[in-house]
Amino acid sequence: MNVLVIGGTGTTGSLLANLLPDARVGTRKPVLDDHVRFDWDDPSTFDAALDGVDRVYLIPPVGVADPAPVVESFLARARLVRRVVLLSSSAVGESATGMGALPALVRALPEWAVLRPSWFMQNFTGDHPVAAGVRDGEIVTGTGDGKVGFIDAADIAAVAARALTDPLPHNTDHLITGPEALSYADAAAIITEVTGRPVRHRSVSTAEMAARLAAGLPREFAEVLAQLDEDIRHGAENRVTTTVLDVTGKPARTFRDFVRTSIG
Ligand SMILES: NC(=O)c1ccc[n+]([C@@H]2O[C@H](COP(=O)([O-])OP(=O)(O)OC[C@H]3O[C@@H](n4cnc5c(N)ncnc54)[C@H](OP(=O)(O)O)[C@@H]3O)[C@@H](O)[C@H]2O)c1
The missing domain is CATH 3.40.50.720 (NAD(P)-binding Rossmann-like Domain)
Known part of the structure; x- marks a missing residue:
């Protein structure tokens, strides 16, 4: 192989x-x-x-x-x-x-x-706008109270490894989420609790989100991303699946555990 x-x-x-x-x-x-x-x-x-x-x-x-x-x-x-x-x-x-x-x-x-x-937990670290918000103490999105089944990239990689190497091809779509759906306010509260640094979430309109993202991205791409936030606000990502457990035999990592090891 x-x-x-x-x-x-x-x-x-x-x-x-x-x-x-x-x-x-x-x-x-x-x-x-x-x-x-x-x-x-x-x-x-x-x-x-x-x-x-x-x-x-x-x-x-x-x-x-x-x-x-x-x-x-x-x-x-x-x-x-x-x-x-x-x-x-x-x-x-x-x-x-x-x-x-x-x-x-x-x-x-x-x-x-x-x-x-679903959306990567890793967006809360590195150079993603959400990570900048974590550092500034205020995550800004257009997601309202909408929830997301944030997933650790390591769990995605584990599913990918099985899909590439299992003797029988999977020949299917794998909808992959973490074990719980959280709003950005929930995520901010967990970061605050685990790190001791206050972080909050502020939701803005789709138009304002697009304008903010357009500061660092092409306008068209910024509008697509802001629209995805609006979809989250309307509940598009409010779901969890057992794909990671089903495919790898190990449960998906929780956001709290991710924060413990990845956000100082
Ligand atoms: N972030 C999320 O929440 C999320 C959620 C669902 C799906 N996704 C999907 O994840 C993917 C991106 O993930 P990410 O933002 O974390 O990026 P990433 O995986 O870190 O992407 C960067 C990688 O792409 C390679 N790359 C960039 N331009 C390339 C080019 N012209 N040709 C070949 N390789 C190139 C880079 O390699 P080199 O620099 O070494 O060339 C690097 O390995 C997207 O397809 C996105 O739809 C993301």
């Missing part, structure tokens, strides 16, 4: 690569022995990255309005690849423009899985 992990230096991909030590890590800047140059913006990198590969963890190009054509041309060149595990999102429906077209491409393969995780 030869696995290519696209986005293998990223949030879920790096954790997946740790679970699959023989995997090849796709990155635009290869520095380690197991790295191979892979760039969605440079299709001349596809063939060498795919050489000898029969399974792929596929993170589509990020921030591209219509990623289907380039993903389709990549899959057309992946002649030896039997199994693809696609990282999609619980927030992306089949009818959504852009990423919504990708699951159908993957389902055409003999062996596949589509991962549909």
Whole structure:
């Protein structure tokens, strides 16, 4: 089994690569022995990255309005690849423009899985706007009291590892959440309690959220993200699944446990 992990230096991909030590890590800047140059913006990198590969963890190009054509041309060149595990999102429906077209491409393969995780716990750390809010003491979203089944990226990676390596292909969509649905106010309260640093949540209108996000992102992308906050406000992410337990045999990590180890 030869696995290519696209986005293998990223949030879920790096954790997946740790679970699959023989995997090849796709990155635009290869520095380690197991790295191979892979760039969605440079299709001349596809063939060498795919050489000898029969399974792929596929993170589509990020921030591209219509990623289907380039993903389709990549899959057309992946002649030896039997199994693809696609990282999609619980927030992306089949009818959504852009990423919504990708699951159908993957389902055409003999062996596949589509991962549909909810929002990552890791958004509360690193350079995500929510993480900046944690540092500033005020998380600003357009989500109101809407709840989200926040999921640890390590749990997503564990599901991906099983979907890539289980003898029987999963050939299904996996809706992946953490063990509880929390509002951002709930999450802020947990961070305050665990770290002792006061953090609160302030909800703003969708228009204000789009304007805030547009300070650091293209306007169109900022509007899409603000709309996803509105969807959360209307309950779109208020659900939990047992996928992590069902697929890996281990329960999904709680947000409180994540905060204990990842937010100082
Ligand atoms: N954050 C969430 O809450 C959430 C929820 C559900 C789904 N998702 C999905 O997760 C994915 C992104 O996750 P993330 O924000 O945590 O990002 P990430 O996985 O950290 O993504 C960055 C990775 O993408 C690679 N990359 C960037 N541009 C590339 C290009 N042109 N060609 C090849 N590789 C490229 C980077 O590799 P190099 O820099 O090494 O090249 C890096 O490994 C998205 O598909 C998103 O829909 C996110």
